[in-house]
Amino acid sequence: MKLLISKCLAIVSGVFLLSSTLHAAQPLAAAEVKAALNSAYAKYKDLQEGANADYIPALAKVDSNLFGIVLVTVDGKVYSAGDVSSEVSIQSISKVFTMAKVIEEKGEDAIFGNMGVDATGQVFNSIVAVEQYQGAEMNAMVNAGAITATSMISGKSRDEIWGKILSYYGDFAGRKLSVNQEVFESEAATNQRNQAIAKLMYAYGRIKDNPDRATDIYTEQCSVNVNTRDLATMAATLANGGKNPVTRKQVLGNEHVPRVLAVMATAGLYDDTGKWLYRTGLPGKSGVGGGIIAVSPGRFGIAVISPPLDAAGNSIRAQRAITDISNALGGNPYAVAPAQ
Ligand code: GLU
Numbered sequence: 442m443k444l445l446i447s448k449c450l451a452i453v454s455g456v457f458l459l460s461s462t463l464h465a466a467q468p469l470a471a472a473e474v475k476a477a478l479n480s481a482y483a484k485y486k487d488l489q490e491g492a493n494a495d496y497i498p499a500l501a502k503v504d505s506n507l508f509g510i511v512l513v514t515v516d517g518k519v520y521s522a523g524d525v526s527s528e529v530s531i532q533s534i535s536k537v538f539t540m541a542k543v544i545e546e547k548g549e550d551a552i553f554g555n556m557g558v559d560a561t562g563q564v565f566n567s568i569v570a571v572e573q574y575q576g577a578e579m580n581a582m583v584n585a586g587a588i589t590a591t592s593m594i595s596g597k598s599r600d601e602i603w604g605k606i607l608s609y610y611g612d613f614a615g616r617k618l619s620v621n622q623e624v625f626e627s628e629a630a631t632n633q634r635n636q637a638i639a640k641l642m643y644a645y646g647r648i649k650d651n652p653d654r655a656t657d658i659y660t661e662q663c664s665v666n667v668n669t670r671d672l673a674t675m676a677a678t679l680a681n682g683g684k685n686p687v688t689r690k691q692v693l694g695n696e697h698v699p700r701v702l703a704v705m706a707t708a709g710l711y712d713d714t715g716k717w718l719y720r721t722g723l724p725g726k727s728g729v730g731g732g733i734i735a736v737s738p739g740r741f742g743i744a745v746i747s748p749p750l751d752a753a754g755n756s757i758r759a760q761r762a763i764t765d766i767s768n769a770l771g772g773n774p775y776a777v778a779p780a781q
Pocket of ligand 1 (some may be wrong): 531532533534565584628635660663718727728729730754
């Protein structure tokens with residue numbers, strides 16, 4: 442049964458009008474999903490706001506008009522609008538999946554007890570945030586915590602560690618992924634700040650050894666090429682209790698998924714994570730390549746790629762399209778009908 446509650450909330454910034462529809466959790470109707478995607482695509486395709494990230498020179502060259510939307514349901518249905526096959530570098534969205542791998546290998550306390558699971562209130566590559574609690578009381582969605590998570594993946598050699606990370610991402614996406622060499626080289630040539638952050642995390646004992654190698658692998662993981670369908674399938678795997686709904690492979694232990702989603706909900710969209718959660722209720726993660734993923738647990742994963750970012754570093758079209766689509770489909774897990 443479909444329950445329509447309907448509300449319009451004028452959000453303080455005035456940018457979004459939030460209209461939510463509450464649905465009992467039930468399979469999504471194909472026509473409804475297609476209509477939601479097509480309508481968001483049409484509404485935002487000509488929006489010209491924001492700018493590509495340019496602090497990594499190769500990102501500035503990516504086509505700003507690229508715009509693709511994909512939604513994958515937990516029963517493996519794939520819906521799309523716009524450009525779903527062009528690839529961009531995954532950037533910070535990779536942090537989710539490396540953290541998941543660490544949890545899978547070392548258990549949930551490894552993350553909790555090392556870099557922590559709290560928002561920093563600082564920018565994603567903040568050094569102040571590291572200094573405040575000596576590398577603790579932060580999370581694996583900001584660079585210090587993410588590079589540390591990468592350093593925690595076990596392996597005898599760089600090749601072994603890297604191979605594990607890349608194939609793990611591929612299991613989430615449901616296909617073999619590869620690295621964008623131009624982006625990797627561009628970021629490796631300009632990542633002195635991340636190198637400094639890793640050294641600090643090493644100084645505080647959060648990274649146990651070889652901070653330079655951890656930064657190098659982290660930089661490579663950020664350079665993995667993905668298209669919108671890959672990202673949506675990765676999100677849908679989280680929505681489906683860690684089992685890829687397309688390949689049917691259990692990629693992450695079901696019991697670990699709530700921890701991964703909790704960290705995404707806390708810190709997935711940089712300093713605007715609270716605003717995002719307020720509007721959508723969805724654990725999400727953005728990357729400076731222009732992608733955003735969001736997870737409606739037990740229902741669907743959704744991804745949008747569109748490179749122009751706002752001041753907080755989040756893709757403008759992606760935020761708006763996902764907000765509209767999820768709210769139209771009743772994706773907000775906090776929005777429930779009262780018991781009768
Ligand atoms: N590779 C980027 C960096 O470390 C990722 C940033 C992001 O997507 O937020 O600066």
